[in-house]
């Protein structure tokens with residue numbers, strides 16, 4: 001229990017919880033329908049605020065019924081606009097715009113982003129891991145969000161802002177602080193929350209993040225507008241690629257929908273940073289636990305570099321073992337016990353006669369990804385599992401990390417499947433290339449795969465684990481990826 005309490009207090013438990021929220025975060029009809037959420041009518045276990053104001057009970061309740069609490073948290077009841085600071089969770093009528101921005105604009109740009117992403121990755125890896133011939137400890141789960149935030153922000157906001165410490169603070173910490181604030185606010189009866197939140201330090205921090213975000217983002221919008229009208233000379237060095245800020249302006253005009261860019265940018269960070277960091281942490285824990293994959297992964301990168309020279313649009317797609325290893329990490333440790341949270345907007349009769357009533361929330365259990373009948377030796381980590389499946393005739397393009405199916409839905413499935421998965425896949429592969437070629441990795445203590453914690457329905461990577469890294473000489477010249 002002590003460790004559980006410690007983890008609940010730790011900001012990193014956030015990685016696990018974030019994905020659960022995404023299902024409701026940007027789902028377009030959420031705001032409109034939340035009045036009908038059945039939770040509002042169903043009494044919640046232990047929701048007796050007056051007799052139960054201590055942290056301890058609340059934590060226990062959270063770990064027992066995280067899902068219900070989270071779902072309720074997202075109903076208007078709680079994150080509604082009168083609680084200032086949570087605005088990034090509300091995409092209002094811009095949710096289609098945000099999804100299309102990620103699904104269409106960002107994904108289409110990926111081909112031309114490999115080299116810029118790799119250059120930024122090289123820089124952040126350089127800043128994060130000083131070259132060392134000795135083994136040095138590194139708390140991966142703690143640090144990786146900062147690297148991911150910087151690399152992702154290159155594509156969201158451009159080169160200048162992705163290196164801005166204040167922005168990185170917002171990009172990483174808004175999410176963490178929002179969960180802390182939410183947890184603290186839940187200690188209060190809902191009628192008092194609109195008042196209390198003004199005085200809670202965590203909620204104040206959240207509003208501060210939004211102020212900082214708006215100021216940074218609006219300043220950049222203004223700066224770009226001035227360059228466009230010729231009131232300022234072009235940036236030096238000039239911007240080399242478009243980014244989400246440009247796409248927001250384009251789509252806002254195209255859809256004739258005003259958007260608030262600061263809040264929307266924080267919303268992107270919310271969806272992107274801790275989810276990707278969680279995946280990367282799981283992968284690195286798997287590779288340190290099963291080191292037999294590391295050299296084959298390096299060989300594969302070298303083979304692609306030998307074949308393609310400078311990385312092309314299709315180069316990352318050739319890293320099939322890496323893709324398989326990543327998908328296997330997601331299979332064995334999905335972010336939670338349930339995904340695909342949905343709200344029934346009408347009665348839905350099923351073939352066996354069961355009716356899902358209008359207003360019900362449903363979710364799908366991820367135990368399917370551990371089913372023996374679908375995945376032989378399901379409990380064994382097999383980095384080649386999806387690689388081998390793809391070798392079978394007709395399967396070459398199936399079983400990719402970004403492919404969602406009813407047997408593997410770590411990115412969700414269907415219309416609302418994660419639109420950011422193509423970006424997450426490419427960005428993560430680029431980071432892994434740098435980490436694997438430039439360093440050796442192992443656990444500090446001789447240990448097996450650190451077990452993920454289960455908190456409520458969520459699975460989180462053990463935040464206390466330290467990895468050791470040591471510099472090595474890459475077998476290829478990383479010029480093929482735009483430089484060291």
Ligand code: HEM
Nearest residue numbers: 022026027271272275276340411412413416417418420424
């Ligand atoms: C490894 C990293 C990621 C994981 C595991 C992940 C997972 C998910 C999941 C499970 C959903 C809900 C899907 C469903 O219910 O069917 C989702 C939705 C979403 N994700 Fe991701 N995600 C990741 C990275 C990203 C990134 C990098 C972005 C943005 C660039 C992003 C943007 C979104 C958006 C906008 C939605 C809402 C889509 C909708 O409601 O239509 N995600 N994600």
Ligand SMILES: *[C@@H]1O[C@H](CO)[C@@H](O)[C@H](O)[C@H]1NC(C)=O
Nearest residue numbers: 146165166168169170172173
């Ligand atoms: C994020 O918050 C933590 C804890 O408040 C703080 O130590 C850290 O410096 C913050 N990150 C950045 C980039 O400022």
Ligand SMILES: *[C@@H]1O[C@H](CO)[C@@H](O)[C@H](O)[C@H]1NC(C)=O
Nearest residue numbers: 166169170173205208209212
């Ligand atoms: C991160 O942001 C918060 C909220 O704006 C602020 O209180 C804190 O001092 C910042 N931390 C750093 C290291 O900049």
Ligand SMILES: *[C@@H]1O[C@H](CO)[C@@H](O)[C@H](O)[C@H]1NC(C)=O
Nearest residue numbers: 092093094255256257258259
């Ligand atoms: C979105 O909301 C804004 C103001 O809240 C409104 O002016 C705009 O017309 C709405 N756009 C669409 C497409 O509904």
Ligand SMILES: CC(=O)N[C@H]1CO[C@H](CO)[C@@H](O)[C@@H]1O
Nearest residue numbers: 107110111316317422425426
């Ligand atoms: C290689 C990979 O896993 N993901 C994507 C990287 O970006 C390209 C271009 O959009 C996509 O086609 C890949 O699926």
